[in-house]
Amino acid sequence: MTAQGSFAPDETFAAPLLAWYDDHGRKDLPWQRDRSAYRVWLSEVMLQQTQVRTVIPYFERFVAALPDLRTLAEAPQDRVLALWSGLGYYSRARNLHRTAQICVAEHGAELPRDVEALSALPGIGRSTAAAILAQTWGERHAILDGNVRRVLARWHGLRGWPGETATQRELWRLAERHTPHERVADYTQAIMDLGATLCVRSRPHCLRCPVAPGCVALRDGLTAQLPARKPTREKPTRATTMLIVRDAQRRTLLERRPPTGVWAGLWSLPETDDAAGASRRLLDRYAVRVDDGVALARFVHTFSHYHLEIAPLLLERAVPLDRVADAPDRAWYGPDELESLGLPAPVRKLLQTLNEEVR
DNA sequence: CAACCGTGGGC
DNA sequence: TGCCCAAGGTT
Incomplete structure (x- = not known):
């Protein structure tokens, strides 16, 4: 644990963001209804490197076919892969299946309510574990996905490429600092919604942004350059x-x-x-x-x-x-x-x- | 740590 | 059209 963990979070960022979320946030996504750990987990895995619009029909079909963790664990792998077919990154499906079986065998057919235990499961990393605990139980854990990365890199004017270890570490530190103690589930959804709807990659809508005051990239005219692009490499x-x-x-x-x-x-x-x-x-x-x-x-x-x-x-x-x-x-x-x-x-x-x- | 893993969409 | 990116994780 770093020293920052004992400091109060910087709510000058979270407060206006939450107020904006109340009026403009997304609250009708399929996995936000009937918010069980199973459905949150499934949605978080499907949403890894995959856009919301693409995931929705796959999510609906998957939970209709395999509505709970035990059913998933007992399904043949062919069935799981068939339900995943077309979504890409198929190791996600195999890891999902394996994790369900581990949970049945070792965690009483439930997802563990613990960061360390969650992160140890196949296909669940730091950010996905945090999202599951925040969205399901309202526990205070910072997430760091593509949306949060873009918002924080701009707001703080971080020049480094987020793929670099040093930049990554700085982004996690900032993500934790901004996470409030109250309304954590709403906050994590709010910062992702901000990145998805206003603080988009090209032509962000800064005039409507609730945290535009204090945004370094906007102040310095750098919104088009941040976050820094990945260095190009030749494709074999x-x-x-x-x-x-x-x-x-x-x-x-x-x-x-x-x-x-x-x-x-x-x-x-x-x-x-x-x-x-x-x-x-x-x-x-x-x-x-x-x-x-x-x-x-x-x-x-x-x-x-x-x-x-x-x-x-x-x-x-x-x-x-x-x-x-x-x-x-x-x-x-x-x-x-x-x-x-x-x-x-x-x-x-x-x-x-x-x-x-x-x- | 850098490469690898899919597919669809925006510009 | 070609390139970059998207609610990342694993090796």
């Missing part, structure tokens, strides 16, 4: 070939991807290292003839950190089932079965397009 390009193998009933051969790396644990098209070696590898692994196939145009899928060039190789001729090698994580799926699978969004779209063309 990776190439791969995915095989679209279909049998006489127009079912597609799918494989579960390994538990680490891109699209971990999801069902996807079988993958080969390179198009040149595809022929030999096909013969080895699937016992099909590559000259039955038709190569499609290469397309590029862009991830956050690299471009993935995918050259799908479509084998249109019928492939007898008994000529495909047996494997536990390999199976044929018809068009109607795809919905129940955890599929990467680009693969889901590609298969949908192919199935529509057949009709």
Whole structure:
């Protein structure tokens, strides 16, 4: 604990922010109704690096299917990944599932009401643990997400890039200092709402901002420069070939991807290292003839950190089932079965397009 | 600690 | 269009 922890919080920031929140804050989000620890936890994990608008339909569908922690713990992982399919960062789904099982086994089927125990669970870091305790129980814990980072970097005129350790540490210190002792749940929601609606990245609405008096960036004309941008880095390009193998009933051969790396644990098209070696590898692994196939145009899928060039190789001729090698994580799926699978969004779209063309 | 992990949207 | 970013966490 730092010395600042014993000081009174600086409420010259929190007081006008809370007053603004009463009139303009968001209070109707799905996870704000029926505010259980389970629903708050689920929403906080879904909202990691993901915008509110995107999360809402996924949240509704997820809690309808798996309404409580024990139900989630007992669900098969395939079901959890299917409900997550399209949302991205799939380790969140696997960690969510694991954490539910740990809570059932070790915490009486509840989320622990304790920062240390929460942070020790898979997928729950410092900020998510703080948000759960603040939103569920009103306990005083500071959060630090993208919104809070932007608001505090501007208000205090912090020039450093938030990714740097020193800047990060300073932001946490300021976040704790501004957090009031009363109305903590409202305050954490208020500072996020401020960042999401007024103190936005480009063209912030400073005329309507309740904490504009005292904002260093506004005073110094730096709102467009803060927070400092991440240093640019060249994105690598990776190439791969995915095989679209279909049998006489127009079912597609799918494989579960390994538990680490891109699209971990999801069902996807079988993958080969390179198009040149595809022929030999096909013969080895699937016992099909590559000259039955038709190569499609290469397309590029862009991830956050690299471009993935995918050259799908479509084998249109019928492939007898008994000529495909047996494997536990390999199976044929018809068009109607795809919905129940955890599929990467680009693969889901590609298969949908192919199935529509057949009709 | 820096790289990694997805997808959709804004400009 | 290409690039940056979004209610971060893990390795």
